[in-house]
Amino acid sequence: MNPVQAPITASRPARSLASLDPLRQDALLAAGLAVLASAIAVTVGSGRHPDALGWALLLGLHVPLVWRRRAPLTVLAVMITLIATYHQLDFNHSAPTAASMVVLYTVAVTGGARRTAFIGAAVVTLMLLLKIRHGMAGVQVSFQITGWIVSMLVLGGYIRVHRENAAAAVERAERAERTREEEARRRVAEERLRIARDLHDLLAHTITLIGVQTSVAAHVLEADPERLDRTAVAKALDDIAETCRTARGELRTTLEVLRDPGAPDGRDPLxxxxxxxxxxxxxxxxxxxxxxxxxxxxxxxxxxxxxxxxxxxxxxxxxxxxxxxxxxxxxxxxxxxxxxxxxxxxxxxxxxxxxxxxxxxxxxxxxxxxxxxxxxxxxxxxxxxxxxxxxxxxxxxxxxxxxxxxxxxxx
The missing domain is CATH 3.30.565.10 (Histidine kinase-like ATPase, C-terminal domain)
Incomplete structure (x- = not known):
């Protein structure tokens, strides 16, 4: 290894399980459950130790778990077939339990309540058919397994409803945020329109008045230069100056309101x-x-x-x-x-x-x-x-x- 690269490689954080894509996560889950099932198969539980066929069935039934999120019903059908065959051959009955519970949970968390109830009833019925030949001992075991099945289905349904509620809450929050943004844009547009109207009315009317007053002054000057009516000219110029002062004050007040929206509006009503x-x-x-x-x-x-x-x-x-x-x-x-x-x-x-x-x-x-x-x-x-x-x-x-x-x- 290049010594220059060593510190860089060591400083990279290890990838967490949550950062992996779902397929890789499920592959690791299937491998972990297969190891657990293998340990149970040779240590505890009823039934005989698996032979070559038993190990093939036990390890093979964990493989479909890799695709449990993509095709939960297909994975369930394949695993039930393998698990039923495994139990019929009377291999260790406790070994596949964890994998079967995971697939039932997946079916419940990815489907509706009606589908979950139907699949649960079908699985329990199939289990009873497999255990009925064992007599009362089989019935007792069936009740225990039924409790686990119902627990997994209820847990999956609860998680599904929780996720749906969380997604709905997020959607409502996003919709409310979009509504607030649209309302803000609408208010900005209305405010810009109001400002445009106010400035147009103020400036257009003022400029027109100044133009009229200037024309009056020019007419007085040109009408009879030798007999100039100084009083009329002075009045016209005073009117122009007063109009400019009034417009300047109104414009300053308007600009103060625009610069500081939180300030009180000091403008007089119309x-x-x-x-x-x-x-x-x-x-x-x-x-x-x-x-x-x-x-x-x-x-x-x-x-x-x-x-x-x-x-x-x-x-x-x-x-x-x-x-x-x-x-x-x-x-x-x-x-x-x-x-x-x-x-x-x-x-x-x-x-x-x-x-x-x-x-x-x-x-x-x-x-x-x-x-x-x-x-x-x-x-x-x-x-x-x-x-x-x-x-x-x-x-x-x-x-x-x-x-x-x-x-x-x-x-």
Missing amino acids: PGLAGLDELVKSAGARVELTVRGDGVPPAVGAAAYRIVQEALTNAVRHGGRADLTVRVGVYEEESALRVHVVDDGTGGAGDGPPGFGLVGMRERARSVGGRVDAGPRSDGPGFEVSAMLPLRDRAGDEWGTGPGRTLGETA
Whole structure:
């Protein structure tokens, strides 16, 4: 041996029996039981010592145990035949006992209760037929052996049920883990969607307002440079600065919530229908607003506010100097809040790439069980948005009646 390899070879851990594959384990088991049976055959037990045929039968009946897990019924049939022949020749009757108990245990642990009971009854019947010729002594021995047979079958059945229960418990745990992972992924997806909606509503509306206010300032500067209305220019610039400050504060609050999910949400709830007046005043367009209805649940009011905000943003961005009509009202017969926004410009049919405004409106409507229809007007130029928002959920309870923020919205 190479002296360099000696320490490495010595340091390798010996392979344990559990690390062997089942076939090798059963081969070692069969060999061990054969040695035990041989020792019993020449020392204790009733019957005569085996001759050449007896040794062949005794050692041969242990060979099928190598495949006991792969084909338990076949192994049982072969071993019963060999054991019956061995006993009929009146060789040592105690020698094959251990091997027969192992195969009965294997049959019980690998099969159902009905099959196990049938095989047990068949084995006991066969044993009685073999022992009946010995008279009362044979009956007494039969009762003893029957006790061992029943014990092995019950033990095998118990182990089988225990394994099945353990496997079922593992499967339930894995299924619960998959459910938790799917729920976590779903919540992450919903949170990402909510963040996308919040940031879109915040940034899109703010950028649109800044664009409108900048256009006003530019118009004042270009209208009559010699008679410059400094007050109007200063007001437009102040409005831009105030819009930027407000947006910056809201964005900072949103980012703080995202960076530390465990921190309390310091964002203000959406104003709902009560905030529509201020919303249309800052829209940068001529808006006719009609609001009818009181007692709207906070969640429904927040959804309506966002839908109107996005509709105004789209109209100002794509519709040019469009005039808008906004009607919001509660329809008691339908137990729903209707939102209708119409402009006379080009509406949402802009030339730029499609955005996420309409998608966000539909998602907000679905969050309270409602729907949104949006598209070009059929009676002339412009764009219209129509939303139907139920005031109650399917269980009959009002949406968002609990305290705190509704729908996870950002003000």
